[in-house]
Amino acid sequence: MRHANNRRAGRASHAARLSRRAALRKRAAARRRRLLGVAALVVLAGLTLAVLGPVRWQGGGSSSSAAGQGVAEPGAAEQGAADRGGGSSPSPSPSPSMSPSPSPKASTHRVVKSGTGEFSTAAANGGPVGTGTIRRYSVQVEGGTGIPAADAAKEIAGVLGDRRGWTANGRDGFQLVSSGPRDFEVKIATPDTVDRICGAAGLHTRGEVNCNVGDQVIVNLKRWLTGSPQFPGPLHEYRALIINHEVGHRIGHGHEGCPGPGRPAPAMMQQIDGLHGCEANAWPYDEKGVYLQGPGVP
Template structure:
């Protein structure tokens, strides 16, 4: 656009021919930009900035597939990012974690409380969940949820209402279920005279208040369960180590083809003395 001259009127230095030339140039330029915007992948169509963090005119956002989704509407699967996984889907996944990792050593309580399933049970346990910082591939809240869901399941150590497990994040507690890197697991288990480095396993560090779940095993599982039974393997880990804490020792396979006792060292083997059991995550698998 032109600007006012000092006399207060619009400048008259542009002749009619020059003005027509400017209009022609502008018209060609605009048409060129429109044509460029129509080309898939062009800078004009992909790099134009919008207000409010990328929302376009009319309150719509691109879904990444060339379509638009009205504000407040749910995007179709695969559009606009990765759909949120369910709890069961997360628990079924393996995770990348170094078998020789020693993380920060800082064991951080997971916030939140959850009541046990049997408020009138004669044996009441209060436990905390801690997760070592520096292991970004593991969600502490998912781990805490897994612990509480497992211990509250009627197939677990509630023994038909004889016990109940309440999760706390502060105050008094009976034990701390702790997810720790392999190096930190070894340090805490050694406090109770246990060597977890041979098979990179978990432990109940009985001379401390910590039930230690080895994060590498949590992330990668064991050959005895394989990659398709990660959720079940994680439940077994929790039940086995908490089982030690509430007073149970190791068990062996009772007969060929039977379900393995949860206190059998299933991370290491399912066959002992020539007898092979089926993998099993629960103390009372028949309860429901």
């Protein structure tokens, strides 16, 4: 009886050992499958990177700017046509006076097509700059443009007072005023309002360019905020070209051409029609007070 019991106990022990071995083999097989799966994923990832190259983040924090996109630029002939006949007279003479370029340079303000039609005058005054004939001017901005009149006045006064500006000739000076008698007004207006004001004088600005009418320099908001691709400088320089070109007409200057390849384009050149070998330039004079002149254009 005892022997029978021993045999049964031996068989049970052997069966237990076999069961444990089977369980170990199953666990080992499972580990091998997992390792093979990880290795396959590593290989697949390597192949994907090899094909696609490094991945770059394209989330909402992209540094690329959309400013100015979707803004149509007129052809050079179309813009230039609005500036013909500027001559030396302050009478209606549209002038796309190519103005500096947009951004990195472009403004963060949005270009609106229509404003309120009402203008607010900058409550800003300054002392005379330059000598000789001092012309008083005010700066006005149309409602709905998003441009603070005081900011525009400060920038325009800085242009007219710059040593590279018209005061360098020793004959012309300017004074910013907010009230009282004035010789001219600089108005920043939406494209629709520019078309209305300039159109009343028979000028066709087509929502794109500036004009010079009577005692008004009408600056197109679109040009003020986006500049022109023809001018590769900062937006402030493009704005300076608008002001210098238009005010140049007011003090008796006509259009000028390129004086030669590689030389600065005159401020009175219709740079929007092309530079013709000249370098883009916003100022009538250089740092040494030399007038940047070109041949007269009929």
